[in-house]
Amino acid sequence: MLFKRLTGIIGSTALFTLAACGKSEQQAPPPPPPPVSFVVATNQPVSLTTELPGRTSAFETSDVRPQVNGLIQARLFEEGDTVHAGQPLYRIDPSPYQAQVASARASLGRARAAIASSQALARRYGELVKINAIARQEFENAQTSAAQAQADVAAQQAALRTAQIDLARSTIRAPISGRIGRSLFTTGALVTASQTDPLTTIQRLNPIYVDIQQSSSDILKLREQMLAGQVRRGGAARVRLKLESGNDYPVEGTLRFADVTVDPTTGSQTIRAVVPNPSGLLLPGMYVRAVLPEGTQSRAILIPQRAIGRDERGRATVMVVGAGNKVEVRTLTTGRTQGDNWIVSDGVKPGDRVIVEGGMMLRPGMPVTPSPFNPNAKPAQPGAAGQGKGEAPAQGSAGK
Incomplete structure (x- = not known):
């Protein structure tokens, strides 16, 4: 009898437990959508842009070479300085050229003296030939001598000018303004007018060229999009540069021209930009990245x-x-x-x-x-949220 009563109690307890579990499961809400x-x-x-590699090159470059022969007496500049067009750079021994100028000037004086006597003789013969006092052949010879004397004067004037030019060239001057490099010849060196090695090099660096290489396939694709009306070209194209350090160059440049020939070895086309360089930060041969505008895609x-x-x-x-x-x-x-x-x-x-x-x-x-x-919303702090969730059960356990 006691066994039956215990069995009934256990059965009732199990049924109550199962009912409670079922009721709990039915009441648990489903998780919300994420x-x-x-x-x-x-x-x-x-606005379509492309970033391409490029190299800087000087806007103007001049190799300074002598135009006369002689020994260098002095160097008149500091290497690396900025020089101006016409500034003296070297002085070559002028003695031989001073002598040539003096000789040419003396020859010119002799020619001028000769022309005076020949012209006077031609005038006298002109009076005598009118009265048949001399043969006409003599008169014509006198006129020819006077004309030759005038030609000799012109030739001696040209010789004097040539000697003066050579004397002036004994002082070598800067042909352009810019930064001058190191001197390859020192004082006492013998230089010649036909030598291949320059004395030094001057480069104009403001503004400066940037030669950019772009794939011919990319250029062809862009042109096809323009013909199809998908891309519209704007006005003057501006160019932004990124330096080797990763920083942006502060001054924008302008596209100057695109080469009309594609390099068959690389399949690329050269695009040249002109960039202001007032601070001299850009030097020839530097590697840069050029950001070029290509056009505007309307949709x-x-x-x-x-x-x-x-x-x-x-x-x-x-x-x-x-x-x-x-x-x-x-x-x-x-x-x-x-x-x-x-x-x-x-x-x-x-x-x-x-x-x-x-x-x-x-x-x-x-x-x-x-x-x-x-994009300006602050991300949630999972650590703080997790900590709050962990504290609640701890407090509940303590209450128990």
């Missing part, structure tokens, strides 16, 4: 790079919030990057809500709680 942040895809005009869809993933075939994909706030996966056709965004030509359309945050563990068809993406 929150996600999205941006709305829109058509907008985009483009920009998708943040952080929203784009890759499938098993390496194709670009994004997740969008579809109908009923359910996740959909789209495969994209991307063109190029623009800042932190990809320019997308196919896969999404204006108005699609592209998931930017919260898409790590999502699967197609999952419901989500979407909200517009706020």
Whole structure:
């Protein structure tokens, strides 16, 4: 009898426990859909730019060479200084050229003296030939001698001018303004007018050229887009530079011209830009990165790079919030990057809500709680939230 009573009590207790568990399970609410942040895809005009490698080169370069022979007596500049056009740089021994000037001047005086006597003789013979006092042949010979004397004067004047030019060239002057390099010849060196080695080199560095290499295939693609009306070219193209240090050069340049020939060995085309260089920061031969404007695409869809993933075939994909706030996966056709965004030509359309945050563990068809993406929102602090959740059970245990 006691056994039956105990069995009944145990059975009642088990049924009560099962009923309580079932009631608890029925009351537990399902987890809410995970929150996600999205941006709305829109058509907008985009300025297309490209970043290309380039090298700087001097705006003007002049190799200073002697134009007369002689010994260098003095160097008249400091290496590395800025020189101006016409400034004396070297002095060559002028003694031989001073002697040539003196000789040419004396020869000119002799020629002028000869022309006076020949002209006087021609005038006297002209009077005598009128009265048939002399033969006409003698008169003509006198006229010829007078003309030869005039020609001799002109020749001696040219010889004197040549000697004066050579004397002036014994002082070598700067042909252009710019920064002068090191001197390859010292005082006492013998130089000649026909030598191949320059004495020094002057380079004009303000402004400075930047020679940029761009692939001919990229240029062809851009031109095709322009012909199709997809890209519109603006006015004067400005160029921004990035230095080897990674910093931006503070002054913008201007595109000057594009070479009309493609290099067959590299398949690239040279584009030249002119960049102001007032501080002399840019030096010839420096490597830079040039940011060039290519045009404006009137209708483009920009998708943040952080929203784009890759499938098993390496194709670009994004997740969008579809109908009923359910996740959909789209495969994209991307063109190029623009800042932190990809320019997308196919896969999404204006108005699609592209998931930017919260898409790590999502699967197609999952419901989500979407909200517009706020780039200025502060991220949640998981450590603080976890700490608060851990404190509540501890307090409950203490109460027990």
